[in-house]
Amino acid sequence: MIRPFAPADLEPAIALWKRACGLTHAFLPQDFMDTVEKQLRAGGMNEASTVVFDDGGVRGFLTMTGNAINDFFVDPDHQGRGIGTKLLDHAKAGSPELHLSVFTRNTRAILFYDARGFLVVKRRHYPAARNEILLMKWERPQP
Numbered sequence: 601m602i603r604p605f606a607p608a609d610l611e612p613a614i615a616l617w618k619r620a621c622g623l624t625h626a627f628l629p630q631d632f633m634d635t636v637e638k639q640l641r642a643g644g645m646n647e648a649s650t651v652v653f654d655d656g657g658v659r660g661f662l663t664m665t666g667n668a669i670n671d672f673f674v675d676p677d678h679q680g681r682g683i684g685t686k687l688l689d690h691a692k693a694g695s696p697e698l699h700l701s702v703f704t705r706n707t708r709a710i711l712f713y714d715a716r717g718f719l720v721v722k723r724r725h726y727p728a729a730r731n732e733i734l735l736m737k738w739e740r741p742q743p
């Protein structure tokens with residue numbers, strides 16, 4: 601089930617984030633990862649901004665600011681089973697348009713978003729991460 605984040609989810613979610621990043625974001629510098637972890641711990645994940653997918657444990661989470669998706673991760677042991685699509689559909693249901701940034705080196709995630717209606721808006725350098733990102737946008741189709 602998808603439910604709002606609760607404070608007790610913080611450590612499981614951080615552990616999940618580290619496992620997932622170890623596989624897909626190993627190209628990112630450690631100082632950048634440390635900064636992101638500090639931000640997540642300092643309120644980046646909270647009851648208002650974050651939903652988790654819970655099936656007896658936290659298997660994934662998605663954080664948002666307004667209509668921007670900030671952090672979106674599924675436990676590597678549970679990827680490829682539809683959890684990410686459910687979390688993304690939940691975000692789509694709550695907003696007529698969504699924005700996100702994804703590292704250009706994260707090819708699988710780009711394909712995931714592309715297959716779910718996101719279009720590339722622009723490409724730019726992200727100095728703190730010393731990498732390129734794509735800005736992507738989804739708009740709810742008109743009926």
Ligand SMILES: CC(C)(COP(=O)(O)OP(=O)(O)OC[C@H]1O[C@@H](n2cnc3c(N)ncnc32)[C@H](O)[C@@H]1OP(=O)(O)O)[C@@H](O)C(=O)NCCC(=O)NCCS
Pocket residue numbers: 620621624672673674675678679680681682683684685686701702703706708709711712715
């Ligand atoms: C991208 C991610 C959130 C998708 O969640 P998921 O639960 O694996 O996704 P689903 O099972 O709903 O869908 C599987 C789809 O995701 C794609 N995918 C992307 N990254 C994947 C991964 N590491 N493992 C498995 N599938 C992945 C598959 O190719 C598949 O695409 P398709 O259905 O269009 O053929 C998840 O794989 C993940 O956490 N990846 C690592 C972190 C990341 O890149 N987050 C996005 C940062 S912008």
